Amino acid sequence: MSPKRIVLRFGTDISVKPIVYRLVKDYDLVVNIVKADVNPQKEGTMILEVTGEQSEKGLSYLRDLGVSVQALNQEIVRNEEKCVMCGACTGLCPTGALYMERPSMEVLFDGDQCVFCQLCIKVCPMKAMEVRL
Amino acid sequence: MSVEKTYAEINAKIKAGKAIVVTAEELIALVEEKGLSQATQEVDVVTTGTFAPMCSSGAFLSFGHTTPRMKMQKVWLNGVSAYTGIAAVDAYIGATEMPDDDPLNSNYPGEFRYGGGHVIHDLVARKPVKLKALAYGTDCYPRRNLETTITLDDINEAILFNPRNAYQNYNCAVNLTDRTIYTYMGMIKPQLGNANFSTAGQLSPLLKDPHFKTIGVGTKIFLGGGVGYVAWNGTQHFPSMINEEGQELGSAGGTLAVTGNLKQMSPRWLVGTSYLGYGATLSVGIGIPIPILNEEIARYAAKKDEELFAPIVDYGAAYPSFTPGNLGYVSYAELKSGKIKVNGKEVITAPLSSMPRAREIAATLKSWIQKGDFLLTEPVKALPSPADGFIAHSIKEA
Numbered sequence: 001m002s003p004k005r006i007v008l009r010f011g012t013d014i015s016v017k018p019i020v021y022r023l024v025k026d027y028d029l030v031v032n033i034v035k036a037d038v039n040p041q042k043e044g045t046m047i048l049e050v051t052g053e054q055s056e057k058g059l060s061y062l063r064d065l066g067v068s069v070q071a072l073n074q075e076i077v078r079n080e081e082k083c084v085m086c087g088a089c090t091g092l093c094p095t096g097a098l099y100m101e102r103p104s105m106e107v108l109f110d111g112d113q114c115v116f117c118q119l120c121i122k123v124c125p126m127k128a129m130e131v132r133l
Numbered sequence: 134m135s136v137e138k139t140y141a142e143i144n145a146k147i148k149a150g151k152a153i154v155v156t157a158e159e160l161i162a163l164v165e166e167k168g169l170s171q172a173t174q175e176v177d178v179v180t181t182g183t184f185a186p187m188c189s190s191g192a193f194l195s196f197g198h199t200t201p202r203m204k205m206q207k208v209w210l211n212g213v214s215a216y217t218g219i220a221a222v223d224a225y226i227g228a229t230e231m232p233d234d235d236p237l238n239s240n241y242p243g244e245f246r247y248g249g250g251h252v253i254h255d256l257v258a259r260k261p262v263k264l265k266a267l268a269y270g271t272d273c274y275p276r277r278n279l280e281t282t283i284t285l286d287d288i289n290e291a292i293l294f295n296p297r298n299a300y301q302n303y304n305c306a307v308n309l310t311d312r313t314i315y316t317y318m319g320m321i322k323p324q325l326g327n328a329n330f331s332t333a334g335q336l337s338p339l340l341k342d343p344h345f346k347t348i349g350v351g352t353k354i355f356l357g358g359g360v361g362y363v364a365w366n367g368t369q370h371f372p373s374m375i376n377e378e379g380q381e382l383g384s385a386g387g388t389l390a391v392t393g394n395l396k397q398m399s400p401r402w403l404v405g406t407s408y409l410g411y412g413a414t415l416s417v418g419i420g421i422p423i424p425i426l427n428e429e430i431a432r433y434a435a436k437k438d439e440e441l442f443a444p445i446v447d448y449g450a451a452y453p454s455f456t457p458g459n460l461g462y463v464s465y466a467e468l469k470s471g472k473i474k475v476n477g478k479e480v481i482t483a484p485l486s487s488m489p490r491a492r493e494i495a496a497t498l499k500s501w502i503q504k505g506d507f508l509l510t511e512p513v514k515a516l517p518s519p520a521d522g523f524i525a526h527s528i529k530e531a
Binding site for chain 1: 184185186242244246319320322326327328329404406407408409416469470471481482483484485486487488489490
């Protein structure tokens with residue numbers, strides 16, 4: 001059975017709960033944490049690879065808790081032609097994947113840190129951030 | 134003996150290829166190294182730059198006449214309405230205008246993907262633009278309908294005329310409420326979740342000549358990648374005040390009305406811009422040369438981020454309700470560091486104004502002047518300065 005790759009997003013209330021432990025213990029899932037981040041505002045994002053017969057039940061448990069669960073089959077790319085390096089995205093990107101080099105104030109994008117929340121797609125004033133399927 | 138130079142002397146040096154031109158950031162380094170007097174003697178021109186969303190921008194377009202003739206009464210460019218109540222085939226396309234069928238904020242927060250600023254960007258990128266016009270018909274202008282495609286090269290004139298650009302300074306926006314807000318200062322998260330600012334700081338043109346000693350009506354500038362001119366003071370021109378310690382404070386300060394031939398500008402420096410939940414606008418690149426006529430002008434031009442301040446304003450409640458006051462002042466050095474303190478809390482900062490692009494403009498203008506193809510113009514009329522005491526009025530309702 002090939003693992004499901006999923007993105008989880010959750011708020012302050014979930015950050016303090018042992019949700020991964022529950023997936024393993026209650027649903028007998030093999031869980032590989034690819035990426036995890038809780039920002040200073042205590043909002044969390046996590047990318048998991050999940051294997052097991054009860055994976056759908058496990059994901060339902062997460063959804064019932066109020067966790068946003070999305071399949072991971074896309075990536076975010078920056079259109080270098082359109083980006084003017086204003087920096088508007090850098091104060092909002094939850095994981096720091098979009099960040100400023102100082103003192104040059106150039107905007108850099110580290111795709112490895114991206115958790116596909118797509119906030120940059122909405123807030124980029126130049127529409128320079130794009131989803132690639 | 135203090136240095137005094139004239140425009141004529143500096144222009145003679147530019148023509149001879151002997152002028153010393155530095156960017157505002159290079160001047161700061163030079164003053165730190167050699168002192169103000171020496172830097173004033175050595176430097177002839179300082180170049181500044183800014184690239185940011187600038188509302189109150191737009192272009193006058195004169196399409197040329199149709200056969201038979203038509204006195205256009207309503208005009209749309211790619212579905213975006215342009216104001217044609219000025220003449221038969223003249224129209225003004227404003228940066229913030231939206232298509233008639235745009236959902237706007239009915240699906241909050243709206244996306245505002247394509248507006249007047251995007252039309253200007255497409256025109257200057259030489260893309261074909263759909264022109265639709267309606268008219269009521271007259272004896273001399275009988276035609277009533279037109280639907281065609283134009284390009285910037287097809288039409289007779291295209292004059293960028295921005296009534297308010299290059300804000301001297303601007304607010305640092307935060308949000309003290311419990312909900313996320315979508316503003317012209319970007320998306321601001323609740324309870325001081327982030328802070329946005331929009332000035333190039335030590336490269337910003339009007340912060341480097343706060344008393345309008347050299348920038349005035351007729352000043353030749355870098356505008357949208359081409360050459361433009363200062364036409365007048367901008368609307369809402371309220372030059373900054375100085376506090377008791379001599380700090381340049383002010384909330385927004387002075388502004389410029391600028392103009393130039395759109396046909397010689399570039400899509401890199403006039404970019405259609407969308408603010409989630411707010412609207413569309415145009416990002417404009419502006420660079421202004423400051424002649425170093427004396428030490429006082431050099432002293433202001435050498436002001437650095439540590440000495441330039443922005444007021445922190447709550448856009449959740451205070452700004453929309455027009456409540457005066459602010460949450461304190463913060464330097465551009467702090468803003469550019471990525472973190473500031475507001476009400477004792479550490480807040481992440483982000484600019485809306487591109488520093489790399491501002492630097493590129495200052496460097497481009499420097500190279501134009503060094504090559505001898507860009508001479509400085511002495512203003513034909515000074516703009517109101519802080520000493521003139523302009524005060525903003527709000528609309529009175531009965």
